[in-house]
Amino acid sequence: xxxxxxxxxxxxxxxxxxxxxxxxxxxxxxxxxxxxxxxxxxxxxxxxxxxxxxxxxxxxxxxxxxxxxxxxxxxxxxxxxxxxxxxxxxxxxxxxxxxxxxxxxxxxxxxxxxxxxxxxxxxxxxxxxxxxxxxxxxxxxxxxxxxxxxxxxxxxxxxxxxxxxxxxxxxxxxxxxxxxxxxxxxxxxxxxxxxxxxxxxxxxxxxxxxxxxxxxxxxxxxxxxxxxxxxxxxxxxxxxxxxxxxxxxxxxxxxxxxxxxxxxxxxxxxxxxxxxxxxxxxxxxxxxxxxxxxxxxxxxxxxxxxxxxxxxxxxxxxxxxxxxxxxxxxxxxxxxxxxxxxxxxxxxxxxxxxxxxxxxxxxxxxxxxxxxxxxxxxxxxxxxxxxxxxxxxxxxxxxxxxxxxxxxxxxxxxxxxxxxxxxxxxxxxxxxxxxxxxxxxxxxxxxxxxxxxxxxxxxxxxxxxxxxxxxxxxxxxxxxxxxxxxxxx
Amino acid sequence: xxxxxxxxxxxxxxxxxxxxxxxxxxxxxxxxx
Numbered sequence: 059x060x061x062x063x064x065x066x067x068x069x070x071x072x073x074x075x076x077x078x079x080x081x082x083x084x085x086x087x088x089x090x091x092x093x094x095x096x097x098x099x100x101x102x103x104x105x106x107x108x109x110x111x112x113x114x115x116x117x118x119x120x121x122x123x124x125x126x127x128x129x130x131x132x133x134x135x136x137x138x139x140x141x142x143x144x145x146x147x148x149x150x151x152x153x154x155x156x157x158x159x160x161x162x163x164x165x166x167x168x169x170x171x172x173x174x175x176x177x178x179x180x181x182x183x184x185x186x187x188x189x190x191x192x193x194x195x196x197x198x199x200x201x202x203x204x205x206x207x208x209x210x211x212x213x214x215x216x217x218x219x220x221x222x223x224x225x226x227x228x229x230x231x232x233x234x235x236x237x238x239x240x241x242x243x244x245x246x247x248x249x250x251x252x253x254x255x256x257x258x259x260x261x262x263x264x265x266x267x268x269x270x271x272x273x274x275x276x277x278x279x280x281x282x283x284x285x286x287x288x289x290x291x292x293x294x295x296x297x298x299x300x301x302x303x304x305x306x307x308x309x310x311x312x313x314x315x316x317x318x319x320x321x322x323x324x325x326x327x328x329x330x331x332x333x334x335x336x337x338x339x340x341x342x343x344x345x346x347x348x349x350x351x352x353x354x355x356x357x358x359x360x361x362x363x364x365x366x367x368x369x370x371x372x373x374x375x376x377x378x379x380x381x382x383x384x385x386x387x388x389x390x391x392x393x394x395x396x397x398x399x400x401x402x403x404x405x406x407x408x409x410x411x412x413x414x415x416x417x418x419x420x421x422x423x424x425x426x427x428x429x430x431x432x433x434x435x436x437x438x439x440x441x442x443x444x445x446x447x448x449x450x451x452x453x454x455x456x457x458x459x460x461x462x463x464x465x466x467x468x469x470x471x472x473x474x475x476x477x478x479x480x481x482x483x484x485x486x487x488x489x490x491x492x493x494x495x496x497x498x499x500x501x502x503x504x505x506x507x508x509x510x511x512x513x514x515x516x517x518x519x520x521x522x523x524x525x526x527x528x529x530x531x532x533x534x535x536x537x538x539x540x541x542x543x544x545x546x547x
Numbered sequence: 548x549x550x551x552x553x554x555x556x557x558x559x560x561x562x563x564x565x566x567x568x569x570x571x572x573x574x575x576x577x578x579x580x
Contacts (some may be wrong), residue, residue, distance in 0.1 A: 070575055100549075103556045260553035305572065310567035317564040320557065465574035 064544050065220040066297045072225040073302065074310055076294050079228040079380030081285045081315040082235060084165055087374055088349045089281060090319035091259075091326035095341045097275040098266030099259045100272045105276030110284070113277055113440070115273060116475035117286035118308035120443040124458045125295030128207070131391030132289040134539040135296075137406030140446050145536040146444075149528040151439045152392055155288045157432040159385030160411050161418035161425050163212060166378040167204030168194075172350060173371035176357070181367050187355040191346070198420035204420035206412065212382045213408040216390055217401050220297050224383060231376040238373040239321035243364060246328040255331030259323055274488045277481060282433060284315045290384040293391050296543050305464045305471060318377070325370075326353065333359055386411065396538045423508040430512045431520045437486050438521070444478035452476055492515055 060097055067073040094102045128138035130157075136148025171194060175181055179188070193202055215227045266272050285291060291311065295302070326348070330340045333356045340352035353370065357363035386407050393403035418425035447455060456472050493502040493514045503509075504516035528535070 065555045070571065074571065100556060103560075107559065256553060257549045260556055261549045262552050301578075303571070304572070306567060306571055310564070310571060313560070313564040313567050316560050320560045465570055 064546065066299065066543075066545060067225060067294075068221050070299070070302065070307075072221065072229070073294060073298055074307060074432050075228040075232050075306060076224050076384070077291060077311040078232050078314040078318075080290045080384035081233070081283065081292065081381075082318045082377050083283070083285075083381035084169070084345070084374055084378045085279070085283045086315060086319040087239075087322040087326075087370075087377055088345045090283060092274055092341050092345070092348050093279050093284060094319075094323055095255075095259055095327050098269065098272040099264060099267070099268035100262030101272050102276055103260075104262070104267060105273040105317070106280060108273070109277040109280035110316065111471065112474055113481055114280050114286040114312045115305075115471055115479070116283040116306050116473075116478065117440050117443055118284065118291050118311060119304055119460060119472050120447045120455075120475055121289065121292035122295045122298075122302075122304035122308055123447075123455055124443070125292040126298050126304065127459055128468065129543040129545060130298055130395050130539065130541075131293055131296065132388060133392055133535055134395045136446065137146050137539060138534050139323050140449060142536045143532070144446070145539065146525075146528040146532040147442055147543040149531065149535055150525055151287075151289050151442055152388060153524050153528065154432050154435040154439050155385055156289060156407075156410070157414075157428060157435070158288075158406075159382060159389065161376065161428045162382050162385065163208045163411060163415055164201065164205050164419045165207035165428050166211070166375060166382060167201065167206075167419065168346075168350065169374040169378060171200065171204045172354065173368065173375060175354075176364055176367035176371060177367060178536070181354060181358050181363075181364060182339075183358050185355065187351045187358070190354070191350045194350075195346075195422050198541055201419040202416060205415060208379070208382070208517070209408060209415070211379060212386050212411075213404055215379075215383050216386045216407075217404040219400055224387060227376050227383065228380055232382045235318060235373050235376050235380075236321070238369045238376075239325060242366060242369050242373070243321050243324035245362075246325045246332070249329060249332035249360065252328035253408050255328035255337070255495040258331060258337075259327045274485060277485050278489075280439060281440065281485070283319060284312050285381070285384075286312075287443055288385075288436055289388055289439065293388045296382065296391060296544075299547055300545055301374060301463045303463050303465050304460050305468065306466050309466070329353065329356055329366075329477055330362075369469040392539075394543075397541050421508075423511055427507045427511045427516060431517050434486070434489055434517055435521060437482055437489075441479060441482045444475050444482075483498060493517070 124135040124139055128135035130138055132152040133145060133148040137145040215223045331337045334340045342347060342353055359368040360366060389407035390403040393406060416426055452473055452475060456469055460472055461467060492511055497513050501513050502515040503513055504519045510516055
């Protein structure tokens with residue numbers, strides 16, 4: 059056994075900062091502003107607040123219970139909470155998050171590359187930002203190189219353990235992200251015409267309030283951004299104190315995530331509306347298009363734009379890294395539950411990330427396919443937690459595990475987990491229908507992946523393969539997963 | 548109108564976040580005594 063295997067957070071704040079780091083990712087900085095602006099602005103915020111309470115907070119609570127009660131990672135916690143037969147369900151949830159960890163380091167690599175572009179004077183007036191992005195993304199060697207750098211950074215942090223690695227890193231990165239975003243948000247307001255962006259982002263239009271798509275996009279963003287249902291919050295709660303609050307820490311994580319996203323919105327949208335000749339083209343250009351083409355181009359046109367670019371890409375790197383380390387820690391905990399030491403487990407998960415992430419680093423179509431398959435898969439993970447909670451008993455969980463240690467006693471916030479299957483059917487059904495409409499008559503196809511990147515077929519086939527493999531490995535996984543964390547305080 | 552809605556929205560976001568942190572801080576202070 060490793061000397062680190064029974065380590066816990068040094069204080070509540072160690073857990074809170076780590077949980078914020080888990081939730082705050084690139085999705086807050088490059089996806090939230092874009093999706094909020096293109097889906098109603100103020101109306102989107104109303105829908106997003108609903109999503110926080112109806113989707114994110116109940117799921118985070120369920121995860122907190124799983125981790126704190128079982129003191130095991132995702133696989134072991136499903137076994138402990140729901141019985142041996144459910145072990146494979148935990149493995150499926152864990153796999154979905156690990157599959158994301160594999161390609162997420164690629165994104166950190168892109169941000170490091172662009173930070174270096176800004177630091178070395180590449181981002182200057184007259185730059186063709188689209189050509190720069192195209193030449194980078196179509197260069198497998200560069201993609202692989204920066205992916206490996208990003209992965210090594212994440213492995214270094216996780217291998218140092220809970221207090222010296224994750225806790226210290228997050229206590230530095232989270233305040234840094236907020237400081238950088240506050241600086242960017244303030245700077246953006248001094249650009250001429252920035253108010254047009256604020257007007258666009260915060261106006262509440264009744265037609266958008268009444269539109270279903272506003273809610274679908276908001277719930278999807280909340281699901282992906284807060285990290286609810288991924289098993290990451292669960293993993294962090296394995297190391298929590300015995301009397302650690304679950305409900306308030308879940309709420310804090312959800313609001314921290316929204317605060318970071320709003321700061322990013324206050325920076326990105328006013329900057330685009332102030333400088334861009336066609337703001338709507340920029341906000342509708344996708345995550346990569348927004349950050350690496352449009353914003354990069356705008357930074358070259360703004361006086362002192364290089365400083366903005368450095369701050370923006372540094373914030374992106376830290377946001378992505380603080381999420382990546384939580385995903386790697388999820389995998390490390392699984393191996394620790396099987397008796398592995400921390401360092402050995404970290405290098406093993408790092409090696410898995412390297413092998414499984416390289417195709418995404420080298421070929422963007424593979425990255426996009428994996429992002430689609432496992433990104434939507436997270437909705438499924440959320441459903442599995444909510445079904446598990448209902449099987450155990452929502453009231454029972456509240457009375458035995460949440461209420462006794464909670465600094466806020468709002469049962470209704472937890473009870474809303476019962477409604478989760480309804481939101482799942484609506485959101486998942488909408489994504490399925492969208493995907494079918496993208497590939498009329500061919501929605502069930504999945505090979506070649508480069509052609510059928512976003513089909514329902516590719517999603518279902520990959521999910522089914524993973525589920526069948528873990529179903530047959532159920533007993534083996536249950537027998538291997540036996541080492542609980544022994545909480546000292 | 549948008550400055551009003553902006554103020555309300557941002558007050559909810561940052562007010563909610565600060566309230567969570569303050570409640571947690573108070574709880575930790577109580578536990579410490």
